[in-house]
Amino acid sequence: MQDVREVESSDKRRPVTIRTIAERAGVHPSTVSRALRRSPASDDASERIWAIARELGYQPDVAAASLRTGSTRAIGVLVHNLTDVVQALIFEAIERTALEFGYQAIVANTYDELSEQRRRAELMLSRRVDGLILADAHLDCAYVDWVQERGIPFVLVSRRCGERPAVTLDEQLGGRLAGAHVADLGHTRVGVLSGMAFSSATSGRTEGFVAALRERGVDVPAEQREPCGLDAASGREAMDRLLDRVPGITAVFAVNDFTALGAAGALNARGLRAGADVALVGYNDIPIAAATQLTTVRSPHQSMGSIATHQLVDALAGRSIQDVRLAPELMIRESSAGPRPVAVQTSGR
């Protein structure tokens, strides 16, 4: 087995700096600096400098530069958890868009815990990121207020907080699409796996869903709503609790696809099938939703990440931030395509 460090010692250890190049080129370091920040070949002098830089494998030290310029060209991204593919998709778009503008995105998981949110935000500040994108805001604004007091430019994405501008989905609309669909199928005994009260995203979906049903004459009382986390295990447990408490539910809206798949597992364990026995609707249209034939609400996560990044870049340039709500779209699949519930409604009302 080879030691990865052996190469290190075989190299010339002196890292190549701007001064190395200057000596080789017989010019002053400041000349090199100037030449290197123009495009590769403006005149013949700088062309020589670029050639030497390439030859020596010069890597500019962005930390040193930022010490001088005051800008690290880095932005911090705080997400609740990258194992949630939705957050990963948002980060992916942020990373790509940031790179287009010459920024590097640095991400951290906060697990939706205030202590971690602060800790990781402070680490970002220590790294002197130019700005922050928060994808893990809570409706209770303690965390976001705290960040704002630090005076660093930031953008909210995916979840909102108070009246601040943010880049999110129109969650109310998404919930309404799901609610209207379930009502159209004729269901009257409907359950909701409602997510977490601190998240504007999941609570907005629940509100929209319940409102759409109410407008169509179907009530979803509190006992038919069950809070849950955002993963499959949590969805399964929540579904079990709901079915134990309220027998005879014929349709379920889970505010998250993972939760919905976990719920499908709970149904299976009781000999019920999503689609055939219980209509099941998820939210997000994650990649496996199509494979598992899950009806869900498609959401443009990548666009959200991209737009949020543009907004932050704008903010860094001194422009102000706009509020954006993107429209979701209902994807009807087999999980809600089963037969009508036993007691069919005679009309939509």
Next chain:
Amino acid sequence: MQDVREVESSDKRRPVTIRTIAERAGVHPSTVSRALRRSPASDDASERIWAIARELGYQPDVAAASLRTGSTRAIGVLVHNLTDVVQALIFEAIERTALEFGYQAIVANTYDELSEQRRRAELMLSRRVDGLILADAHLDCAYVDWVQERGIPFVLVSRRCGERPAVTLDEQLGGRLAGAHVADLGHTRVGVLSGMAFSSATSGRTEGFVAALRERGVDVPAEQREPCGLDAASGREAMDRLLDRVPGITAVFAVNDFTALGAAGALNARGLRAGADVALVGYNDIPIAAATQLTTVRSPHQSMGSIATHQLVDALAGRSIQDVRLAPELMIRESSAGPRPVAVQTSGR
């Protein structure tokens, strides 16, 4: 709508540095520096300095410190894609473990493309990370060799490359577990969704699977193996190609759970059910595998990430790197619990 930048100007704009504290405390900056890197209250003098630092909300500038010390206390992590929950889990463990050692993990997606791998590695070098963890190595060592030439300490995780030490699963064993299971069920016409030839992980799984079957008298010819990507859509397409080419397959091993779920979707579309009609085995035991009753090979991803980080910390301390292969475990669920294939074997051979 509020402008996020307004707070910035209401603050005192002078960022608080070590010198601000020194002036306030009436001591020399270097005294502050020394006091601050000891624990909060060694003596009464440093206690005063700590108090002032807290009061002023002092955030050390790690970039400035690293310029002096030569260590950024940051490590770079290159993954192929964080939307793959396996990579996200590995990163999560890396991030957590790195933090325990006082390092910040900076991650980047490379999409398994050499150009991106180089580009992102170079960005990491520009940020002067102390070391690199590569979770996206290819068997063709072009990329890893290139990194090694840069002389930066690095560790391979999840995928290996040549004879270099790495922290991986025992993929051959994992494949064998799946192969033995399928053979025990009596299947003789078996398909493999075999992943990507450039990945030691997926190719190792395929090899182990095929070897285990061969030892039990079942041949899996090349035409019964279909390469695929690592997501559900790719799994579905690959399964379709395989079923079109080789009718009558009674069992399928997909080297990745997402691929397996995509394959299940393809089966459904043809009126076949995983478990009842075709035995299906995946790999990784991602969270939704349990919910969807997918038989799979459980792999300790978090341990891998944690161990890899320890190894890198070791390497940074000048110690050499060990090769580690972690053992996976077969999780039998309903997707492979269906009836025996039509033509039942009279014996295991």
Next chain:
DNA sequence: ATGAAAGCGCTAACAA
């Protein structure tokens, strides 16, 4: 256009 010189925030060698 290029060179000289200063300085970003911090740490470390040395001196007192």
Next chain:
DNA sequence: TTGTTAGCGCTTTCAT
């Protein structure tokens, strides 16, 4: 223990 001094790699005035 504390102050002094120098310098990490880079950019940016200012002068030439």
